[in-house]
Amino acid sequence: MTNASEERRQRGVEDGWISVGAFAGSHGVRGDVRLKSFTDVPQALFSYPALHKGAGGPALKLKLLREAKDGFIVRVEGVMNREDAQALKGTKIYVPRDALQAEDEDEFYLADLIGLEARDPSGDVVGLVRAVENFGAEDLLELVLVTPLKGLGRHAFIPFRKAFVPVVDVKAGYVEILFDDWVKTQVSERDSDDAEKGGK
Structure with a gap:
């Protein structure tokens, strides 16, 4: 049976980090990227102080362009063309677990x-x-x-x-x-x- 830590990693929960979204490939030719949100309220993804590329990875700067089918179209700082945008496909976006701190001790995510x-x-x-x-x-x-x-x-x-x-x-x-x-x-x-x- 798969161990707990491996199961959590596969499901986007790693060492104090939780995945809140993932890039789904390029959109158009200008480097725009499709983004899927994993949060209950999809727009909440953009309310976190910082989003990171991978668990503990570098901070990302995203600009929301518009909503799209199954997610959003965003612009990622440093991504200038379709190839760079496509290279992000499958990359998960994480926030520190502390950013999702439940308000009550008995609450959990x-x-x-x-x-x-x-x-x-x-x-x-x-x-x-x-x-x-x-x-x-x-x-x-x-x-x-x-x-x-x-x-x-x-x-x-x-x-x-x-x-x-x-x-x-x-x-x-x-x-x-x-x-x-x-x-x-x-x-x-x-x-x-x-x-x-x-x-x-």
Whole structure:
């Protein structure tokens, strides 16, 4: 199973830095760059005091030109042509974790959950939080499981709500998952589907 630090790095969370966006290639011939924001409110990307090229990398000076499909069109200081702009494609933009400091001690950012252990109520580790996804309905914790589940494999998507995730302790490095309760919902849903198919 991938270790926590590697999982966090892959998901844009590195040593006190969090990725808030990424360049998506050139736009036009003047060196303008397409930029995708990872923040909940896309425009918030431009409110940080400083944006950095890579975790701990040099500060970037961006000028917002306009909104575009799936992001923004920006001008980056020092990027003068299409080739330079295209060379930035895939480069992530980071801010110091301190810039995202939660206002309350009990608050946290979803990025803080990546890499945490997922434990059941008895304290046994059932997996690792690989990502926080949202496919339109609600936030889901993607777990890489220690032991694959029959019919589901090694990945599980747990609804991020109190009914299944009653405890989040970022400082202690874990979330508590009512894993057995979640598994029962998966089995019952599958049984229901099978029953419907059998009745047809």
